[in-house]
Amino acid sequence: MFINAGTTPITPQRAENWMNSKQIRPDRCLVTGATGFVGTALCAYFDEQRQQQYVPLVRQARQATSLRARWPQLAVGDLLDPRHVRQALEGCDAIIHLAHGGNGPQATRNLLQCARDSGARRFIHISTMSVHGPRPGPEATREETATIGRYDHDYSDSKAEQEEMVQQAHAKGELEATILRPTIVYGPGSHFVLQVAEEARTGVVSMFDHGSGICNAVYIDDLCRAIDAALTSEKAVGEAMFINGEESISWGEFIQAFASLGAPHAELINLSSLEAIRYWAEQRPAPSKTVLGRIVAKLKRSLASPPPPPSFPPLGRVERETFPIFFSNDKAKQLLDWSPQVDFSTGTAMTRAWFDSKGKPA
Template sequence: MTHSRKILVTGADGFIGSHLTEALVRQGHDVKAFVLYNSFNTWGWLDQCAADIRGHFEVFSGDIRDPYGVRKAMEDCDRVLHLAALIAIPYSYHSPDTYVDTNIKGTLNVLQAARDLGVSKLVHTSTSEVYGTARYVPIDEKHPLQGQSPYSASKIGADQMALSFYRSFETPVSIIRPFNTYGPRQSARAIIPTVITQIASGKESIQLGSLHPTRDFNYIEDTVRGFIAMLESSNSIGEEINIGSNYEINIGDTVSMIAELMNRSVNIVSSDDRKRPEKSEVERLWADHSKAKNLLGWEPLYSGTEGLRKGLEKTIEWFTKPENLSRYKADLYNI
């Protein structure tokens, strides 16, 4: 079966997916954006895409859980970037079944269609959460996988399904494993937007969960560059590859940095309802990105303390614009 060089992006309506769609269009690619069907006819964050992007990509409204729609969307595409997933950890505690349907069965639908249609490349999106609390640092791709939440367990299942198609059927699958991506458009369920939106809304006391866990934060531009490098490199087929900054910082120090950049002093109130169950909390994440450097030639542009500050400045600038801040409910705990 012959294909166009069209690229299908699932989850194109989300935080990372919308940025990735914009970047691909700007590079001149023919892009089909798979967005979640809804009766409001909204395309998620693609409704707010940049003026130079609007009208220059195709939209397919569907549901990753439906194999027929997934196959239909992929029929005229040669390459696939699969980002569609449920990612909120607290929501997975009370609604785990939908994580299995979306993350595992949804990925199976993508893999089966890619196999049947003979696509030339499929990049499947993993997460640093599959590693759980670091047993050693920095975390390389050989680190044990630990399902510490229903979300992370579903992503481990999806990753293994993807690898099984590579091993069983030689489906050209690559697995990208981004660490904690942040930037404009991110959901308020994540720590950095939670802090920025509460401070920007005038709160002097901000509600947070645990402050001691560490994270490896990656600015959205670096993550998008990682996806494109994975897509374009034949070295990535059959591989799991970390995309991370190789810089570790705890939540408390991250909050202090944000408050300093926003010229505000804040009082942090640690709220029990925002904390994960003790054994479910991922205490430490710190990425080894040497495999991405060796196989893809990828390195973070926003690295170390200065890189984080630079990325946070751009993120704060976007979130504090009234038209953007108004989209967030800073007074509610968003799971």
């Protein structure tokens, strides 16, 4: 769990802010990961609302060339280069950290350091429900009893490490942090939607255990509204919370809702999660105990013939689609004065409309 209510020092000014109906909005915020699915939608939301000034951070200069017409205020830079980060933060008093990648912890470390040096106080860190592992118990349904850990998954372990960095910086008084843990984010352009549609185009769509796993899904617009609310909520400072939809749907419902986007008559087939997990366990090489052994094993793999196509979808998908619990969004409702506005039926219809307008997956 992140910082509990009561551990953040309450100054008279902050106490007064809590009582005011009008919250203080940052002058300008830096948005990392601005060209990703969530980042693009968030910037479009800010443009539509016309209430929040922002600077989208674009990593590659060639991207910037095509994006300047839309975002004349964009900054170009790599989060792994502190010089770029300091330049991007000029004039910003808040940060929305959406970027993630193979060097996520170092990028976050640089961003936190530069935020402290520049005086940017508000830090909205976008994490993930995955920090609670692939099969959390019922205690994880609420933030007060959920714990983060390491589960030998590159993405979730990296996100957990970054959460701890943000928590430590907040505890030291270097910034005012809020951590949001979105669930499965769907909508126009969502990877999860396109993955189902792409599989359907092969003529077959698979699901595990008859689609009985719980799908924690939140529509992209509702996530954008939650991020915006976190920028101005004093009550959310020093807290972590799930951002989830209102309905508990099954993965079978999710898959069937979007399979027809790729092929209206694709065949639905059922796979056993136990067989898939057993299969992937057998594919994992036994760990070598010595450095030389690891080098030899790596060399053998590089010289070996290409392996046959896997018999099952990736293990990450198996774990995702057999998820056992539904995350509560009560804390976000209370602290952000926010609630989901898009139910799954409406979100599905809007995603279908976008897909039809594109004519094919992006």
